[in-house]
Amino acid sequence: MEKNDKTTGTVSGIIANLVVVDIYGPVGQNEICYIAHNEERLMAEVIKVTGKQAYVQVFESTRGLRPGSKVEFEGHMLEVTLGPGMLSRNYDGLQNDLDKMDGVFLKRGEYTDPLDRKKKWNFKPIASKGDEVVAGDWLGEVEENGMPHRIMVPFKLEGTYKIKSIAKEGEYTVDDEIAVIEDNNGDTISVNMVQKWPVKVPIKTYKEKPRPFKLLETGVRCIDTLNPITEGGTGFIPGPFGTGKTVLQHAISKQAEADIVIMAACGERANEVVEIFKEFPELDDPRTGKKLIERTTIIANTSNMPVAAREASVYTAMTLAEYYRSMGLKVLLMADSTSRWAQALREMSNRLEELPGPDAFPMDLSAIISNFYSRAGFVYLNNGKTGSITFIGTVSPAGGNLKEPVTENTRKAARCFYGLSQDRADSKRYPAIDPIDSYSKYLEYPELQKTLGESLDEHWLDNVLKSKDVLLRGKEANEQINILGDDGVPIDFHERFWKAELIDFVILQQDAFDKVDASTPLKRQKYMLEKVLGIVDTDFEFRHFEEVGDFFKRIINQFKQMNYSEFESDKFKGFEKELDEMLKEHAVEEKKKEEEAV
């Protein structure tokens, strides 16, 4: 789509941010154009062409725009600029550096450079003269916030190239030439540290994309223990408002064992983004000891920012993730919320007067969502190294109804489902992930089962499945109790219910605002699960159903104190000892022993 003469046009119609342009030359679908309005240049994207007219969606407010305004088409689709210096940046949905903008208010038509052109980077060559390379191969690396940032052969190049020269180790700006490569015809290309890539096209410079097989630790017990997500896995978190989607997303992004975290705040509250701006520079990354912000890039297109840029923001974020994955890094991509993205699609589809699908969403919503989720994944690069994008999106179902189009279509695409339940949120059981309805398809993967068996132990999977059964049985018992009454059921039912409550309170519920409880390492999760299941397996003896609840409430309280204490600290052990004493009160075997002693 590259062309030398830019096509021009003039504005002939305006309906909100949809502008009709009379065109005087060829234009491409999704081509970027700029509309001249007084001193400002407003960026827009072609979304439909009919005859001599192009329909463009403007990434800005169109207030005051007049017919007759000049339009210039750029000859390329919406692109991002990729290079070192993107970490700890705050971008808008079009990758403008928000910190470089003047003033408190966003100015229309102000576009800022995502990279620092003056900063010098210490470049170290990896490849050498004469090497044959293809797109995505590593030429060298610089250090970005302590992380190796590989400088790659531009993704846009096709075929094989030979390195004609490569820069020596030294200080270079991103625009300095670091290599010259030559194709079969002897034509040379100068390569620097910057490259551009259209956001809607996946970067596919890897060799192979296997099924994910390795658990990605998040420190959130009801994810890691019960429904784990994998490196390169996909998951989504649907939940009505107020059920803790964002708190959960923030918790995951703080704690997950990823090299890079990219957060796309897509059409959500500005104050939530501010929370990340303010907190992440303060918080330590438990794995590297550096500040969290150093491994994080934020794409902020909040709900009051232009709608068309909101749609672009998730693609921008995904493209950045793919770029870092090509360097062999573990990337975690979070998008909050993909429903707002779908709504942006709906607004535009509506203005284009397309025939609507369910709930007025565009008919191809399902395909758009699936395509997007499929860009995540674990990959083997051409040099045998690995990289991954783990993608977790939130969904904000209209009216809390999980049958609405965005949730339904995401369910088809994502492999983990973390459904947040209003009931759990109402009774402050956080994180409100429904333990019965939620699932991780990865648990069924023999690949993951194998690595879990190796890293934890061979019984781990059985224990996980067992806790799920206990939870389900507890729910059934509770239903029976509610129907038949407390004394209408055998005491056994109460025990079953309370054993499920035990798992719920000790394993599932977690205080995201408590220093210790907020993140639980896998080793501790294993210890706690085994401890809890030990109690589940114990036979207890009760005379009356009221005893059951009283007893378990005390046990739960004891466990909670343990959860609030540093693992294996004296305090932790003290609570545990008291707990063990407590358990003897009703344990059948203990009683037998006592009787025998007598």
Place this chain on the structure above:
Amino acid sequence: MKSQAFQKVYTKLNNITKATVSLTAKNVGYDEMAVVNGRMAQVVKIVGDQVVLQVFSGTEGIPTDAEITFLGNPPQIKVSDELSGRFFNAYGDPIDGGPDIEGEIREIGGPSVNPVRREQPSQLIATGIAGIDLNNSLVSGQKIPFFADSDQPYNQVMANVALRAKADKIILGGMGLSNDDYLYFKQVFDNAGALDRIISFVNTTEDPPVERLLVPDMALTAAEYFAVDKNESVLVLLTDMTLFADALSIVSNRMDQIPSKDSMPGSLYSDLAKIYEKAVQFPTGGSITIVAVTTLSGGDITHAIPDNTGYITEGQLFLRRDTDIGKVIVDPFRSLSRLKQLVIGKQTREDHPQVMNAAVRLYADAASARTKLENGFDLTDYDERTLDFAKDYSEKLLAIDVNVDTDTMLDIAWKLFSTYFSKAEVGIKKELVDKYWKK
């Protein structure tokens, strides 16, 4: 909002619908204001030289030879200190018989604040109402609506919150406000001697509904003036946003747009977000806090208006009549303040977060006990105690007529815990229990 200079006058309309007129005109900007036979109108669509105008007060009686002048600018408001204590209509013209305002002209519905220039909200707004301060603390720069059925006293509670909130300015945006409610606000503010720090933009039920669409932007542009230029803390009250959204759906319907859920326009989320996201804490000290009202129909929060609002605002406050105590309470289950984490236990006492959660959990146990009771089952001793606790909790803390400081609220809660429960049943961190448990 009057024509400022000589303008070309058009005298031929091509089309007239219930809400819009269209004419052939050149060099017209999108969103520009116009006057059609003395009625205010705004450009909503331009196709070639055909310009479609939305006439705010409807097109009844407009002839095809109506006089149309374009004002050359989007809707505007004049801002200055003179705004204080005054009442305006949706166009920013005085309705209190006072003189016109002199001041700087600002476009309404201006650009958004750059998110990196925002400050994290951090100032607790104390209201004395425990249902709010204890369970759902408000923070400056927050946006939060009351979700209430039309028969609940939301305007009264809102007026109370406004007066106790210690804001430098209170800006009331009234949309479809009944004349009685308008007079109520006027009187309450007057009685409190607060009239000089209150500015009102009011569209009453007597005014055309579509005019309402301008009210929030008018109120918020005035708010931005005081918050940015004067570094003041501004509290904006918007009542009733459901009527605002209804006006949006009327317009979109007349523009032949395909309706999405509940006949609302597909852009409802963005439209509401543009308003609510004006709530902000500026680094220079000024802030805009929005307290709004979204009326529900029969408590249904799955309707598109409350549903979209809930996803935008930082929580919501539910009012409910508690028949056990015969008072209106702030419902602890469905109410939520998302920003409370920024202040509770930090600007308030350390035990605040855990006390709050424990009390609500016990209140939830009482709700299950009540269900049991209604189903005709025997209650356990624990069930009985939760029910007694719930009644006391409702009366002493949740009722909207409570007016005490936060420490007292916490002390009351501890007292209730020790009256009805054992330490293990309350399940609070041991250090806090040791320190605060009332013997």
